[in-house]
Every structure is written in structure tokens, then in C-alpha cells.
Amino acid sequence: MNDYPFTFRGADLVARPDGSLWWPEARVLCVSDLHLGKSERIARRGGTLLPPYETQETLWRLDQAIADTNPATVICLGDSFDDLGSALALSPEMRTTIFRLQAGRGWIWIEGNHDPGPVDLGGTHRDELTIRDVTFRHIALPHETAEVSGHYHPKAAIPGTAPRKCFLKDDDRLILPAFGAYTGGLSVNDAALGDLMMPTALAILTGKRATPVPLAATVSRRPKRPR
Numbered sequence: 001m002n003d004y005p006f007t008f009r010g011a012d013l014v015a016r017p018d019g020s021l022w023w024p025e026a027r028v029l030c031v032s033d034l035h036l037g038k039s040e041r042i043a044r045r046g047g048t049l050l051p052p053y054e055t056q057e058t059l060w061r062l063d064q065a066i067a068d069t070n071p072a073t074v075i076c077l078g079d080s081f082d083d084l085g086s087a088l089a090l091s092p093e094m095r096t097t098i099f100r101l102q103a104g105r106g107w108i109w110i111e112g113n114h115d116p117g118p119v120d121l122g123g124t125h126r127d128e129l130t131i132r133d134v135t136f137r138h139i140a141l142p143h144e145t146a147e148v149s150g151h152y153h154p155k156a157a158i159p160g161t162a163p164r165k166c167f168l169k170d171d172d173r174l175i176l177p178a179f180g181a182y183t184g185g186l187s188v189n190d191a192a193l194g195d196l197m198m199p200t201a202l203a204i205l206t207g208k209r210a211t212p213v214p215l216a217a218t219v220s221r222r223p224k225r226p227r
Contacts, residue, residue: 002016002017002208002209002210003015003016003017003022003209003210004204004209004210004211004212006169006212008134008146008148008169008174009133009134009145009146010132010133011023011025011026011132011134012024012025013174015167015169015204015210016065016068016210017206017207017208017209017210018061018064018065018179018206019031019165019167019176019177019178019179019206020062020065020069020179021148021167021174021176022069022071023131024069026072026073026131026132027069027070027071027072027073028071028072028073028074028075028131029065029066029069029071029073029074029075030074030075030076030077030136030148030176031062031065031074031075031076031077031176031179032076032077032078032079032138032149032150032151032176032177032178032179033077033078033079033080033112033150033151033153033176033177033178033179033180033183034058034062034076034079034080034081034179034180035054035058035079035080035081035082035114035178035180035182035183036054036055036058036059036080036081036082036086036087036090036094036180037055037081037082037083037085037086037087037089037090053181054180054181054182055090055094056094057181057182058179058180058181058182059094059097059098059101061179061181062101062179063097063101066101071105072105072106073105073106073107073108074101074102074105074106074107074108075108075110075129075136076107076108076109076110076123077110077112077136077137077138077148077149077150077176078110078111078112078113078114078115078137078138078139078150078151079112079113079114079115079138079150079151080109080112080115081114081115081119082114083114083115084115084117084119087115087119087120087121088119090121095121098121098122099121099122102122102123106123106124107122107123107124108123108124108125108126108129108136109121109123109124109125109126110126110127110128110129110136110137110138111125111126111127111138112138112139112150112151113138113139113151133146134146134147134148135147135148136148136149137149138150138151139151140152140173140175140196142195142196144172144173145171145172145173146172146173147172147173147174148173148174148175148176149173149174149175149176150175150176150178151175152168152175152186152192152193153165153177153178153183153184153185153186154166154167154168154175154177154185154186154187154188154193154203155177155185155186155187155188156187156188156203156205156213156215156218156219157218157219158205158213158217158218158219159219163185163187164205164206164207165177165178165185165205165206166188166203166204166205166206167202167203167204167206167210168188168193168197168201168202168203168204168215169201169202169204170197170198170200170201170202171198171200172198173196173197175193175196175197177206188203188215188218189218197215199215199216200214200215201214201215202214202215203215203218
């Protein structure tokens with residue numbers, strides 16, 4: 001089995017190798033930081049022209065995760081779009097794909113710092129959402145517990161390997177990796193994450209399988225902060 005099942009605040013959850021979080025009992029699939037339209041936003045602001053395929057790739061991966069789990073509810077945990085202009089600039093084909101993925105299930109857009117407002121793409125918009133005492137929000141709050149968040153795009157490396165996107169988990173909080181195809185990352189050894197996570201935290205690496213590694217066993221790399 002390539003997934004990593006674990007219990008968090010009484011909920012039996014599954015970290016999937018693709019970076020999605022699955023809650024089988026509640027039939028909730030959660031992904032964070034899709035950053036749809038990032039190449040369009042960079043070009044619009046005068047940056048490097050990049051092939052505009054990351055939105056298609058991200059939605060394809062999300063489509064596969066939904067097919068694998070058949071969730072009753074999908075939670076997009078903030079920064080689903082690189083900015084609100086990126087949401088408006090989605091092609092008709094990408095909009096149709098999103099509507100197809102939403103069909104027959106609940107769909108929650110949690111507001112992020114990149115997309116702090118509603119978009120005309122179906123679903124329900126929330127600042128945060130609590131299900132069975134577990135709260136889903138975009139950015140972790142230092143003194144909260146039973147919290148699932150995103151925002152930081154954590155990455156971790158173990159000796160002899162390249163950094164990989166990862167979940168971060170301790171007794172109080174769970175931070176999801178960025179699900180988007182074109183997203184940077186922040187080293188789990190960065191002070192911003194060190195201030196949030198207990199020393200006993202796990203980094204659950206994504207890739208071919210979800211691999212748990214003690215945070216203390218990860219290799220410090222120069223961090224690249226998410227934008």
C-alpha cells in the first residue's frame with residue numbers, strides 16, 4: 001500500500017502519495033494550494049513566459065484523486081488560484097473540467113491569501129470549516145489545535161535524496177503540501193515551520209509512496225519561500 005494512514009485528533013486519515021488528504025469515514029478529500037493559473041499570473045505581471053499547462057496538469061491530478069476516492073465533499077484549502085485574475089482568465093475547457101469535478105458532491109473553497117474572495121466557479125466559499133472537531137483553514141494559527149492547513153508548501157529531504165513535497169504532522173496540527181503542479185516549497189527546517197510544529201513532528205513525503213520520516217531526520221536545505 002502506498003498511502004500512509006494515521007490518526008489525528010480522533011479522525012482516521014490517509015496521506016496519499018499525490019499530496020491529497022483522504023478522510024474515509026467522512027468521505028472528505030482535501031487538497032491545498034492548487035495555484036491554478038500561475039503561469040498566466042506571472043506573464044500578466046511582466047514575468048517570464050512559461051508554458052500554460054500547469055492548470056491542466058493540476059486538474060488532471062485532482063481528477064485522478066477524486067476518481068480514486070469518490071469523495072462526498074472536496075475541500076480546496078486556499079490558494080486554489082494564483083490570484084483572482086487567474087480565476088477569471090481560466091479557459092472554457094478548464095472551467096468545464098472544474099464543473100465536472102464538482103458534479104454530485106459538495107465542494108468547499110477555503111479562502112487563501114492569494115484568493116481572498118469568491119470566484120464564479122460553483123461550490124461554497126468559507127473562511128474556515130470545522131468537521132467533527134477538526135478545523136480546516138488556509139494558514140495555521142499558532143495557538144490552535146485540531147487544525148488542518150496549507151499555505152507553507154512544505155518540502156523535506158532525507159540524506160542522499162532531493163527535497164520532496166510533504167505533509168507535516170504533530171499532535172496538534174497537520175500542514176498539507178502544495179498540490180499544484182507549478183509550486184515552490186519551504187524547507188521543513190525553516191523557522192516559520194519550526195515555530196508551529198513540535199520537535200516530534202513527522203514529515204510525510206509524497207512521491208511514489210507516502211513515506212513518514214521524523215522531522216529530526218530531515219536534511220536542512222536552503223528554503224525557498226512560497227509566493
